[in-house]
Amino acid sequence: MSIEFIPNRFQGQTAIVTGAGSGIGRATAIRFAREGARVIATDVVADRLDQLTADFPDLDITTLVGDVSLEDTAQALVTAAGGTVDVLANVAGIMDAFLPLAEIDDATWERVFAVNLTSVMRLTRAVLPGMIEAEHGAIVNVSSEASLRASASGVAYAASKHALNGLTKSVAVVYGPKGIRANAVAPGAVKTNIEAPFKSAWAQERLGPLMAIIPTFAEAEELAASITWLASSDASNVNGVILPVDGGWAAI
Template identity: 65%
Template sequence: MSDTTAGRFTGRTIIVTGAGSGIGRATATRIVHEGGRVVATDVVAERLDALREELGSAALETVVGDVTAADTIDAVLAAGGDRVDGLANVAGIMDAFLPPSEVDDATWERVFSVNVTGPMRLTRAVLPRMIGAGKGAIVNVASEAALRASAAGAAYTASKHAIAGFTKSVAFFHGPQGIRANAVAPGAVATNIEAPMRSEYAASRVGPVMQVTIPPVAQPEELAAAITWLLSDDSANVNGAVLPSDGGWSVV
């Protein structure tokens, strides 16, 4: 783990989605280690149980559910209490690298539901509490695919461009009310997100590009460092940014 900043989140409640594994787990862990209280949500109960066992229950509330579902959002808000200081929308899914000519409706709709609609709904739900407090920080996990078309399939690429745009919209509309919204754009990260390549054409088109441009795979803790920085007052003057954390992939 990168060096933590003791007490940086003391007295603050942060919601983290996709907290059972990968970047979400690393983010939740770092916030707790820096004194914060985390409401962690994931679709897999066993992952949250393991996180609770590791971190203890005092600073961690867990909610099992799909972030696209209204009842999950209601449960997350209830666990957060009267005030939510930060939100990290980390949960996401891939699209099997399907190109525009091959993407099916089910894949398109599911990818957009998890990667865009879920974060939008949860953001919409927490904004009244943040606006009431006059302060709040939202961090969305975009992707290298929010910056280029050669990092994923059509649905995932479009969804990550969309979440980058939504982030900027939140920053524009609610910045004057004390809300900061930023996004982190990871490259390849060592997580358990499933990323099969189900298209032969995509393999022939994307594969050679990625082989010569993709940097070494990052660890989830490296992304958690960027996310927690954007959630904290250390980035108080940053709003509406899409921060690449991709080992330099975006400059190739």
């Protein structure tokens, strides 16, 4: 697979990328930086961020370790950005062990929603005042194929990603007139280190056959290409879109 970078596409811009220590977040942070952006990269695992900067010492990437579901982390990221954020890529997310409703525990439900939804709300809320003042800004959220169907995850993940789509569209409708765009990508299967075990025998029996139709796993860089396109001026008339990037899964 060969994906071309677009030099200077984000020159002079500052981008915050969550979940930047691995997978889609790492690929997205690297791509933004290679295309000229100053990147504020965050992850909950310090070693991953250390590896990112060690691998790309020439790129303008500032790292910050933190739990994105916490308000303190959201504020720290905006401070690290210097108060001016042109692009926000909410990539961080966790799965739910495919637990169905009769088997879900409160801790799993609350943690999945904290990372997949509340973190996006808090960080978007934190960057919006600056974007409104500047009259421009691009927000790209990483949703999921599970936001379009109920057969791709457990109940907590599916519900959190459906809600994320609604949050994305709400921001687009309310703040579009202020020059702010909010869109989401909905990946299918991607080669990342996100943990997705079946901890429910019934879910394995019920959902396993339905998931046999999943197309080939995508590379994280393919998602990063879609995210950066949505954040760029090439997508200036795209707002409130949930873009499936799933090899055609959504069309089946």
